[in-house]
Amino acid sequence: MKGDVDMTQAFCAATPAQRRHSRRVIVASIAYVAILIPVAYLIHHGMVAGPWRMGLAIVPALPLVAMFGSYARYLSEETDEYIRSLVVRQILVATTVAMVCAVVWGFLAELGGAPQIATYWIAVVWVAVQCASALVHKVRR
Amino acid sequence: MMENRLRVLRAERNWSQQDLGERLEVSRQSVNAIETGKYDPSLPLAFRIAELFGLPIEEIFVSPSRRSSKAI
Numbered sequence: 001m002k003g004d005v006d007m008t009q010a011f012c013a014a015t016p017a018q019r020r021h022s023r024r025v026i027v028a029s030i031a032y033v034a035i036l037i038p039v040a041y042l043i044h045h046g047m048v049a050g051p052w053r054m055g056l057a058i059v060p061a062l063p064l065v066a067m068f069g070s071y072a073r074y075l076s077e078e079t080d081e082y083i084r085s086l087v088v089r090q091i092l093v094a095t096t097v098a099m100v101c102a103v104v105w106g107f108l109a110e111l112g113g114a115p116q117i118a119t120y121w122i123a124v125v126w127v128a129v130q131c132a133s134a135l136v137h138k139v140r141r
Numbered sequence: 142m143m144e145n146r147l148r149v150l151r152a153e154r155n156w157s158q159q160d161l162g163e164r165l166e167v168s169r170q171s172v173n174a175i176e177t178g179k180y181d182p183s184l185p186l187a188f189r190i191a192e193l194f195g196l197p198i199e200e201i202f203v204s205p206s207r208r209s210s211k212a213i
Contacts, residue, residue: 015168082171082180141170 015083021074025067032063064123086137094130098122142178144203150194151176165189 042048078084102122108114158172174180191198
């Protein structure tokens with residue numbers, strides 16, 4: 001029977017909204033790396049100081065903000081309700097894990113003497129869990 | 142989850158899951174998930190399916206309450 005279970009197609013298939021989201025994430029990732037390296041160099045070598053330093057420090061965050069904005073845009077663009085429900089579930093899992101990590105580590109650092117960690121690691125955990133959750137779904141399917 | 146006759150109706154027309162997905166404007170994964178009972182479609186999608194096959198919804202999807210009453 002034609003194409004009931006085509007593994008290549010099953011693995012590579014993506015909706016138009018997913019393809020647009022992937023393109024936006026790739027562009028944001030490239031922009032992040034391209035911005036982070038010179039900004040880190042300038043700041044670590046003391047070439048920028050005062051309010052300029054604060055302004056410059058926020059610049060590498062902007063592509064990541066755009067990346068999270070892309071998730072919101074993706075959810076509003078996705079017309080395939082089943083795929084959207086899967087992504088919403090992955091986002092719920094990622095949000096739960098990231099928030100639990102943030103709260104637990106916050107108390108460990110504040111009361112337990114554990115080292116303070118930059119808050120952007122919450123976003124790293126969120127993205128990692130979301131990707132892992134998507135991967136688990138693909139493998140189980 | 143609701144049982145349904147989607148796989149049978151699709152097979153009668155010799156359509157692949159991809160063909161049906163294109164007609165319904167959803168992914169092949171969505172068709173597969175509905176057929177295997179992993180996902181219950183929304184009411185608008187259930188109506189689109191019913192209209193595509195020219196059947197009432199209840200002839201494609203089995204009400205969970207009716208299924209359990211039959212079992213009794």
